[in-house]
Structure formats: C-alpha cells, structure tokens
Amino acid sequence: MNKKIKKDNSLIRQTRRWSPLFMWPVVAAFIIGFVWPFIQGIYLSFCKFRLIRDAEFIGVGNYATALQDASFRHAFWYSALFAIVSLVLINVLAFAVAYALTQGIRGSNLYRTVFFMPNLIGGIVLGYIWSMIFDGILSRYNTSILMESKYGFWGLIILICWQQIGYMMIIYIAGLQAVPEDMLEAAKIDGATKAQTLFKVTIPNVMPSITICTFLSLTNGFKLFDQNLALTAGQPITYVDGAMVKSTEMLALNIYSTFYNSNSVYPGVAQAKAVLFFILVAGLGLLQLSYTRKKEVQQ
C-alpha cells in the first residue's frame, strides 16, 4: 500500500512538470471564453453603458427596470409554458417511439436513423424550413404564422418536437436496452400483462433516463433562441395596458433584442436580464443534480 502511494506520487510529480502543456491552453481559453466574460457580465449588469469601455456603475437599477419590464415578464411566462408543454410532449412521444423501437420490429434501425435526422439541422435553418411549411398551410386560410400567437406557439412546439424527439429517443433506447432481461422474463413468467410490465418493471428501471431527458428538455425549452428568432421573432406584437408585448418572444430572444435594439438605456438592463436568466437556468441545473444525487443514494 505504502509503495503504491509512492509510485503514484512519482508519476504525478512527473506529470505536474508538464502542466503548461496539459493544462494551460485550456485554462487560458477557458478564461477568455468563459470566466472573464462571465465576471465582466456580472459587473456590467450593475452599470449604465452603451459601449463597454464607458460603463458607469449605477447599482441595482438595471434589475429593477428588468423586473418591471412587461415584455420580460411575458417572455418568462411564455418560456415557462413552452418549456413545460414541450417537455411533456417530447418525452411522452420519445418514450413511446423508443419503446416501440425496442420491441424487435422490422426496420427499427432505419426508423431510428430517420427520427434522429432533424437533430443535425441547425436552429436557424429549421426555423426557415418550418416557417415555409406553416405559411404554406396557413396561407390557404388567409393567415400566417405571424398573425396569431397560438399559431406561433404551437408551430414552435411542432418544430421542437420534430427536432428533439429523436434525440430523447436515443437516450430512452439506451435506457430501455439496459433494463435487465431476467426481470422482464420474471414478469412474463409471473403472468404480468404488457402494461403491467411496462409500468412496474420497465419504467422504474429507466428512471435515470427519464430524469435526464426531463431536465434536458426543460432547460432546452428555456434556452431556445435560434428557432424562436427564425420562426416568428416575437410576432405578433400587441400593446396591453400601456406596455408592449411581443407575444411569441422567449427569454433568450428578449435578452438578445434588449441588447441590440436601438435604445440608449438598454444594454445594462439586458445584461441584468441575462443574469436573471442565468440564475434560472443554473437553478434548474442544480435541481437536476441534487435530484439525480438523491436517486443514486436511494438506489
């Protein structure tokens, strides 16, 4: 035992000498690409500025403005609703498809290939493809995806289902294939029906996959940007009680347009919104982490 530690130490000591090569490139890039912008971002959320170099500290004013902004609050509730609806639909459908594809039916591989394919297409492109399709259908009824918020909402739901079901399906298939054969056999011998087996044996066993997919689709739903921009960009827009509301605008897009639209007070407010957004998304991530941890302990 003692010997082993010694050996370890010598290996580690040797390796340490090479840290400039092994560690520094990543650390340097990480500081440029993440740490520094993150810290600067937090600082700027307390500043008034148009260009970063002229930032002036003003305290929490930006946060107050952000929270009073009706369009931001609307974007939050809209994103939440979207995230929950897409979460349910994506997971139910993806699980159903994955379950069907693990029943040993003919053509499983082909089907899996097809279902996963939309994942490889980028969000902007997806948005334009679907905007053409929806408008192609809706124009027959003399309307357009930009005309009603319900079209925009369900359009985006359809788009996101089309894109992400395949992804979640892959994770579920991996989970389903890991369900121990002997448990399924035992259930069969005990005379359990298919439904009983599904709910009593299969689903409890794929619980880890379900947790992962739930949180993935939840955070994906909140973070959606490209598709939102390319499909409706927030249209239709209405005035409600003296405030402007972009009815299909989600959080990420709201932050983006607050940053880059023409208005001198906005970049600081946008950065404050971004910090709030970060707290929300990170909170969901931590929730997932603690949830998975708890599950692991229980098992």
Add this chain to the structure above:
Amino acid sequence: MKKILALTLALVMALALVACSGGNNTPAEDTTPADETSAATGSVYWLNFKPESDDALQQLAALYKDQTGVDVKVVTAASGTYSQTLTAEMDKSAPPTLFVIGNANSVKDWSDYALDLTGTPIAEQLNTDAYNLYDDSGKLVSIGYCFECYGIIVNPDLVEQAGHSMDELKNFAGLKAVAEDIHANAATLGFDAFTSNDMDSSSSWRYTGHMINLEYYYEEQDAGAKWTECPPSLTGAYMENYKNLYDLAVENSLVDRTSLATGGHDAEAEFKNGEAAFWVQGSWEWSAVADSVPNATMIPYYCGVSGEENAGLNCGTENCWAINAKASEADQQATMDFLVWLVTDPAASRIAVDSFGAMPYKNAQESTNGFLAAADAYAADGCYVMDWATNYQPGVDDYRAAAVSALNQYNASPSDANWENVKTAFIDGWAVQYKAQNG
C-alpha cells in the same frame, strides 16, 4: 488560493501578449489595414446602412484607393440590423470611422461618439443646412450626404392606357377614382392599379416608416411648427387619412391583401413589367426602374386632407454622415479627406449621385433622378414639402414591428376593431416607446 489567482492573472497577461503579437505577425490575413497604416496616413472604415448602395460604395472605395492609396473599408449592415451592427462594431478595436446618424433616436444614442462637424471642410461644402442633425447642446452631430423623397411612384403610360390623365391625380378623390377604375378593369387592361404591398421585413417599412409620415406631417402642421425633438405623444388626428390611402393601396392591388403577411411578392418586378400603375416607394428606386419605365414619376401621398392639392413629395434624409469622435486623429483626417473628395471629385460624385439620388453639396454632380425632379417640380409649383417627421419615431425597431403586427391583423380581416389596433400601434405605441426611452 493567492497562488492560483496570481497564476491566472499571469496567464491572462501572457495570453493577451501572445494574441496581440499573433495579430501583428499575420499581415497576410489582416482584416484591419488600419493597424499598418494608421500611424502614417490613417484609413477609412465606413459602416453603411443601405444595402442597395453597397455596390456603388465598394466602387467608390476602390476608386479612392487607386487614386490616393488610402484604404477605404465599406461594411454594409443587413437591412434592419444597422443599429445592432453599429453597437457591435463601435465596441471593436477598429471601430468605424464613418457611420450614419440618421434620426433623432440615434442622435440620442450616438452623439457622444460623433465629432462636432461645425466648420469642418466637409460642412463647408454643403449648400444647405436642411439635412443636418444637431444634438441638445447644439453640436453638429451629422450632416446629410444625400436627400431622398418618397410618395407614390406612377407609370403615366399605364394611367393613360386606362383612359385617364395624370391631371386627374391631384387629390385623394381623383387618385381613388383612377385606382378603383383600373382595378375594376384589370382583367381587360392586363395590368392593375397598385403593386403588391408585402408586410414582411423586406418592404413593410414602406407603410410603417414612410406612408405613416403623412399622419405625422399633418399633425406637425396642426401644432404649427416642425418637430425639433420627439414629441411624447401623438393625437392620431390623421389616422383616418392614413387608412384612406393604405386601404386604397392594398385593396386595388395585384394581390389579395390577406396574402401580404407571408410576403414573397416582388413589387419592383411587377412595376417594371408594367403589371401595375402605382407603387408606394421612394426615389432610391429610380436607377432600378428608369430603364423599363423611363416616364415613371412620383405623386404625393394624397389621402383626403383638405388643401392637399398643394401637397408635394416627402423629402428628407436618413443618410447623414457622422465621424467617430473616438477614432484616431489620423483616421478622422483620412475620413474627412475622403468625404471632401467624394462630394467634389467629378467622377466620384457622379457615382455617388447616381446611387443616392441627389447630394446637397456645392460641387457635387447634378442628379438625374426623375423622382427627385418630380419633387423639385412640385416645389417649383409652390407645393409644400412634407418633411420626414418619421425620423422621430421612438424605439423605432419595436415601434415598427408592432405596427406591422397590427396591420397584418387588419389585412386578414379589415374590421373596425382591427383598425383600432392599428391606431393603438401607431399612436398609443408612440407614447409607450417614448416613455420606455425617456423614463
């Protein structure tokens, strides 16, 4: 912990050094010639906001480089993205030396970054002060480099083919009679009254930015003086007139108004191919239509306001040069030299004038733009010029987007309730945006 911090800091500094020297060691790929030459002669970086002028500007840049050896980089923002491109570019290490401050909104945003142009060589070349923008302190923030006009482009040949005369087009009643007659007989005539009027991003500004100017203008007249800053609210007194003209244009057109929201029509091609007699557009289209419709002319926005027989075209500009106050002196000087060259050199100002329309400079070439000639003719007849009050639109991107949304609903079902929403978007929306911007 301290060690880590020190190490991190050292790393950042080392990396910054590496990155900088890396930048200087690769002149072959260098995108910012400014670095190489700024010390000596300076260079010009023009952030342009009109996609349709891009070709002409690149040509001018190349010409200037040939003649003087000074680099001129022209970057054109995609339409509708100028303000975000400007924000991003101004924060960069080699920001634009020349950019556009075209309306009250951007004066507010950018005056701190604009050089005071009072008494500069380029300001002395101007033949009018009409297109200049000043900030609250009276600093000359930007100067007009060209002016434009908009209204309704007409193909007189088609009007006559339909058995009407241009003389009938002197007020809204006359315009309406002609347009409705052409539209009713479109099948036999083989052409229609108005081109398509798409509400997608490629052309919705013709209604939310231009045609709405008639409302602002007459409201301005009622107030007794030209606006000098953005008013906090509007009365909406002339929305009915806007409705008159808007309805006329979308009802009597080649395409069904319900299909406008999705867009995809090509109004320019329709006008050029003689499929429609009227097109709501501006003078910048002259070079595009002059070949196919050489007789094309422009009439004012007749909308049913009393005394509109004396109306002229909407003349003004959003095209105003501002020089970056934070650029190096050499770059500012280079930019200034370039601008003076642009408005005095015969060949250069020819190219510029042909692309822009007309330039308010003493030594610039004369315009050949037929629509601007029409504007001059109206003015010569004593008609009033409708100035571009539209330049005061607060929170302009959102304001227009909301108006597009309301107009889409209204096009889908032209009911009174939906018209109320259009009014809300234009009139109440103004106050909302004003408040958001000014607290």
Add this chain to the structure above:
Amino acid sequence: MKHQTLAAERRSKTILSVVLGVICVIYVLPVLAVVINSFKLNTFVKTNTFDLPSGEMWAGWDNFIKGMTFGNYPFWKSALYSVLITVFSTFLILLFTSMAAWYIARVNSRLCRLVYYLCVFSMVVPFQMVMFTLSKTADSLRLNTPWTIPIVYLGFGAGLAIFMFVGFVKSIPLEIEEAAAIDGCGPLRTFFSVVLPMLKPTLISVGILEIMWVWNDYLLPYLVLDINEYRTIPIHIQYLKGSYGTVDLGATMALILLSIIPVIVFYLLCQKHIIKGVAAGAVKG
C-alpha cells in the same frame, strides 16, 4: 394456444412497424418540402408550397445559382469557413480538453479541482449571459477570424468536454499508466500512446457533439466574427432571408438544401457513432 399468441404478437408487430413507417414518411416530409421548393420560382413557394415544381413553377437551377451568388458574398466562402471553423475547433477541443482532463483526473490538485468545478459550472450557464462581453473580449484579442475563433469555442465548449473526459479517465485503471511509467514513458508519451487510444470512444462522442454544435451555431460566430469578411452558413442564410429588398424564398430554400446535404451525408456515413455519441454524452451530461 401458444401458437395463437405468437401469431397475434407477430401481427401486432407488423402493425406497429407499418405505423412507425408512416410516421417516418411524415418525418422526412419537411426535408422533401425543401427539396421541391428549391426548384420552384419564388412567387410559387408561398402559394403552392406542397406542389411539385412542374410547368410554370419550375425554376431549374436558377435558385441555386442565385442563392450562391446573392448579396455580394459568395456561398462557397461561407461554406469553406463553416468547414474550417468546425474542423479546427473540434480538433482543438478534443486535443486540449482530453489532455487537461487526464491531468485533472490524475494530478487532482486544488487548482485541478477548481478548474473542474468551474467547467461543470460553465455547462449550466446560458450563452446569453456572456454573449455581449464575450464578443467584446474576443474582438479585442483578435479572435474574430476563422483561424482564431476556435480558441473561443475551446473556451466556451471546454466544460462539457472536460466533464466527459474526466468521467472516463477516472474509470481507467491506473495500473496501465503505471506500467508505462515503469517502462520509462514520460507523461507525454504515456498520454499519447497509452491513454489517448483508450479514450477513443469518448473522443468520438465528444467530437460528434462538438461538430453538431459548432456547425449549426449561429449566434456566437455572428457576434464574434468580423462579419464583413467571414460568414458561416447559418449567418449567410440569415442574411439572405433578412435583407436586400425582396426575399427570394426559392433561393433561400436552395441554399438551405445545399447546407443540409453535407450534414445528412455525414450523418448517414457515421450514424452509428453519432447515435452512440449522443447517448453517451446525454447520459453523462
């Protein structure tokens, strides 16, 4: 009795297979719509979206020619930059994060743990949080070209990669490396000739995830790159759709088709790895 249930099961499997087959056909319809509309004249795209481009609607290859030459920026350039950025970024990420991950897992010093937790933390930070400041930082360090933007990708994408590599390295028994060390291998050789080959499955997983991310990314290159000189395919398509007067939908669809063909070919060639990679990445992430 048993025979009957088997037959019934076979029948229900056939029905299931057919149903899924039908769904699959519906699934590829959007892509087919892109194909047929890319050959259609612009004016018919919105009105006759689902008709075949026959007769007067047929535009031939004009849409492709127009799309590729539209707006003063040649399409081949943006395609080239997209490939360049994707390949270079993925390579950089795979090389450096696997090295760092091995170092972190083996040395496990305080700094290592700090970096590791920061990486895990960065995975939950949405891009909007850093986009404004990142584009500024990247610009002042001249990371605004296709040759340097991979450094930004390395920084912003390090989190997931390091997380996955560390997880895998920890599962490798130390004995193999010790044996190599006894044989006289220095850390560098140990890593490249012993550890790296063992990392192959994770390399593929991470590589696939990074390729998918970088190739399709729109916002980061849009904000960071010097947009006048360098565009990627998503930026090019956004420009085409959002500018230059009338939007030509036929040409847009032609470009979209051109941009997804390589992706689909790539997918069909390596779908086994892609699917495996995604499953691995998700289970760990």
